[in-house]
Amino acid sequence: MAFTPDSLAPFLPRLHCAERCYVGYSGGLDSHVLLHALVRLLGSGGVTPIHINHQLSPHAEQWQQHCLARCRDLGVDLSLEKVSVNVAGRGLEDAARAARYQVFEQYLQPSSLLLLGHHADDQAETVLYRLLRGSGPRGLAGIPVSRALGAGELLRPLLNFTRRELQAYAEQHELVWVEDESNDETAFDRNFIRHRLLPPLAERWPDYASRIAHSASRCRDNEQLVAMLAAQDLMGVCERPERLGWSVDLEALQGLDELRQANLLHYWPGHHHLPRPGHRAVDAILNELLPAREDAEPLVSWSGAQLRRFRRRLYLLPRSGETPMPPSETIAWDPSGPLVLPDGSRLEVSVVPGRGVFFPADAKVEIRYRRGGERCKPLGRSGSNTLKKLFLEYGLEPWLRDRVPLIYVDGALAVVADLWICEGFAAAPAQSGTVIEWSFPE
Known part of the structure; x- marks a missing residue:
């Protein structure tokens, strides 16, 4: 024509x-x-x-x-x-x-x-x-x-x-x-x-x-059909947003037959505008990552995205989710405003009477990262413990543990991101407290 x-x-x-x-x-x-x-x-x-x-x-x-x-x-x-x-x-x-x-x-x-x-x-x-x-x-x-x-x-x-x-x-x-x-x-x-x-x-x-x-x-018609099936399967595996990335229930995923598992694994990253895995990556997920031991920390990555396992859930992360080396120096912070951290995550703050952490007006506030041996007594607990054990107890994903911003007030550990406040640093009912949120860009 x-x-x-x-x-x-x-x-x-x-x-x-x-x-x-x-x-x-x-x-x-x-x-x-x-x-x-x-x-x-x-x-x-x-x-x-x-x-x-x-x-x-x-x-x-x-x-x-x-x-x-x-x-x-x-x-x-x-x-x-x-x-x-x-x-x-x-x-x-x-x-x-x-x-x-x-x-x-x-x-x-x-x-x-x-x-x-x-x-x-x-x-x-x-x-x-x-x-x-x-x-x-x-x-x-x-x-x-x-x-x-x-x-x-x-x-x-x-x-x-x-x-x-x-x-x-x-x-x-x-x-x-x-x-x-x-x-x-x-x-x-x-x-x-x-x-x-x-x-x-x-x-x-x-x-x-x-x-x-x-x-x-x-x-294209066939691709639309398999995408519709994958979208239905994604609803069935209990997807939820995480602090970084998204996760699905591992048992529900493994309950699908292998073809539908592979179809869902191809679809899932694209659903969140991440690069889709190739066939080799999907084979590695099915044959190595999913059946790995419960105590293993398997990882399959490709350009722009990665999959990890933790506590019977499968996590989809952007490649920026790879753990960077935390800075060894301290970072000064004025907690009256937000802070962008070296790994791209952010600390957001809001002032709420009687809640959150109390920062004295003349306090020296710093951000540090875990080096090993740090201890803390979370508010309301009977005793202190190491951060390593506390992270495990709180269920924080292993790949985030070295990225957690530790907030020090006048040289003492006061707040661990938005996970908990250490004893002695919580705002009293009559004080203006600061509620902290630690988040990653979408």
């Missing part, structure tokens, strides 16, 4: 409702066609292109100037961004994509849209690439039409159109675009698929892109 600006009509309600519409604009065929069609549809003031200079090609500055010229022709203002691509153990393509999307997220505010020019051939390449990597239904669902990105939304309105159809539109309107020479380098997996695998497929099955898109759609 022929592509025209009216082909974007199904997306008009979302475009009109958006606070701001951005286009990821490389100056290539796809993004130039998308920008040209959007200007025809919304007017030059209805869209803002963003060009990201990755500084990887010797032609990068030339492409940037090309984009400026094309945007002047269309009467739109171009936002230019330069990034430094840090490979850091991953492929160049993935690293460039990560840098690009980081910039996009900085632009997107609530109710704003980012439109990208991915088309049906990109969808076919993606599905084949993921198939060859051994992806399951979620990966084979391909590129979604829309998804959340930062505070806004990413939209791909060209997925039903082939590159040939977009090129016909560009030639009809005498558009000029740039070609990235790296697109011809078959050392990159996606380029190999594009130049070596897809041409013979197109000879045998000219409609291969729509066939693959249909299969991807079926996989």
Whole structure:
């Protein structure tokens, strides 16, 4: 089918409702066609292109100037961004994509849209690439039409159109675009698929892109069904929020058959906007972490998240939940206001008559961390004990014990985070007390 600006009509309600519409604009065929069609549809003031200079090609500055010229022709203002691509153990393509999307997220505010020019051939390449990597239904669902990105939304309105159809539109309107020479380098997996695998497929099955898109759609339907099942299972395993992360009942989880356990473990982190574990991580959870001894402290981690066990519950933590080395120096604190601690956690305070801890006006208040041997007599107890034994008694998770802020008043341990107040430091009924809350950012 022929592509025209009216082909974007199904997306008009979302475009009109958006606070701001951005286009990821490389100056290539796809993004130039998308920008040209959007200007025809919304007017030059209805869209803002963003060009990201990755500084990887010797032609990068030339492409940037090309984009400026094309945007002047269309009467739109171009936002230019330069990034430094840090490979850091991953492929160049993935690293460039990560840098690009980081910039996009900085632009997107609530109710704003980012439109990208991915088309049906990109969808076919993606599905084949993921198939060859051994992806399951979620990966084979391909590129979604829309998804959340930062505070806004990413939209791909060209997925039903082939590159040939977009090129016909560009030639009809005498558009000029740039070609990235790296697109011809078959050392990159996606380029190999594009130049070596897809041409013979197109000879045998000219409609291969729509066939693959249909299969991807079926996989998306399947993924929605398994996500619905996982959401029901998550309710059944008694999930609850924790001081850091979330936990589920281990016995309830193990009561599910293994397929549903694996499905839930794939789903759970994504439900909290954390990276999902790969198949190897899920296998390690099922075969090593879940059946571990009761007194063991097993850990399975992957990029951005981790799972731990404690007292018959399974804990999902962000990777920031890894225990950092506590600072050895003391931290001065004015308890009249909140304090951000070195690990990112916070001490929040509220003044309540007759409750909490009493801080004398001229007291020296400091934050320290456990070094071993500290003792405390919690308010109302008959005797003191070591913090090690008290943490165990209070059921504090082991990975938090070295992160607990110990609050000293004039050199004496007065408060252990928001867990307990030591004898002699509680506010009397007639005194203004300070109630402390120790929390982690979500």
